[in-house]
Amino acid sequence: MARRVFWWLAKAILWFVLITVSLVLVLRFLPVTYTATMLMDERSVVRDWEPLSRIDRNMVSAVIAAEDGKFCSHDGFDREAIEDALEERAQGGRQRGASTISQQTAKNVFLWQGGGWFRKGLEAYFTVLIETLWTKRRIMEVYLNVAETGLGTYGVESGAQRYFGHSAARLTADEASRIAAVLPSPKTREAVNPRGFTARYGNTIERRIGQVRRDGLDSCVYE
Template structure:
């Protein structure tokens, strides 16, 4: 029994060491692929992705995803406690559970894990979220997120998305175009940034308005060096 427990402890410590090394490497090395990219390739889908740094993107795009996905991105340390509390309150009142996933959590999931809602996977996601917040910092988290997020079937990252939908580099995106890209993130397969439906168009308009607030109130200040 003692030998078995010792083996479990060693395995646990080994996994911790491996995760620390993995996250540390990605602090400097751009992730070469993700679960979703591998999925698409295995299904015969051509994967389009081109890595670009934050300074090579229009500032409208990180502001748009902050406005749409995580307005407190620069304030929290990976988890938006306020959003989680609101989600719990909504659930207790019998309403649909609201999402409280931050950009940091989504980055951890996209870079290291797979989609899923099991408690084990969510627990591992939380661990990787803590690691990237500690080892990467906000600029790197945003850069990785915007380069590996899915924007359509086989379309990953803002550079590929910008060229796919608008035939221009991410550096040339307008506020409205950036808002449309942010608007399709929740359902990248069903929504189209170039020819959005009524709901997506209205949602993008709201995001574009919030983007001005992000800029004026400095809600993106943590990502600019």
């Protein structure tokens, strides 16, 4: 009986690995048209896939400045940020985010929103897969096309059209920074006439864009 259970478990794991690896390989080349988050959205979803060549570099620099300054140097996980977040949680302090752009991409494309250790484990698994099977440029391209940029709005092209009335191909540093400032909480923040923290955060991101360019922190996307 135990041998039979072990056999079926091993078989299930093998099939899971084969299916997920195949899916990740396919999505290295094909646009991600729909995600679980989009399907579960109660609103009418607006999305518009654009290749990275038609997304302004200001947007790439802005999300790196805001979300993941080590994007080009890590293997999918920012261990220092994770350790800091765990230490703050243990001390009862503010729970800072430690997810990289790679982790967020893995979650947004293959999984669902929300917490839980099971989902976190799957997120780590898919992060390893995309870091292994995709390029950094592809990870960034997918991230910018599936991230929620507003209520029922997905991708920076749809966000640019919603907020500024023009394509993501010609976002100014200010516009890109305001979209990046919305990403952590797209259901409660607005990129047009932002106030309070969102406005201050957007200004901080815009200032950091210069540093991203000077230090080549977005170089892996444009090699």
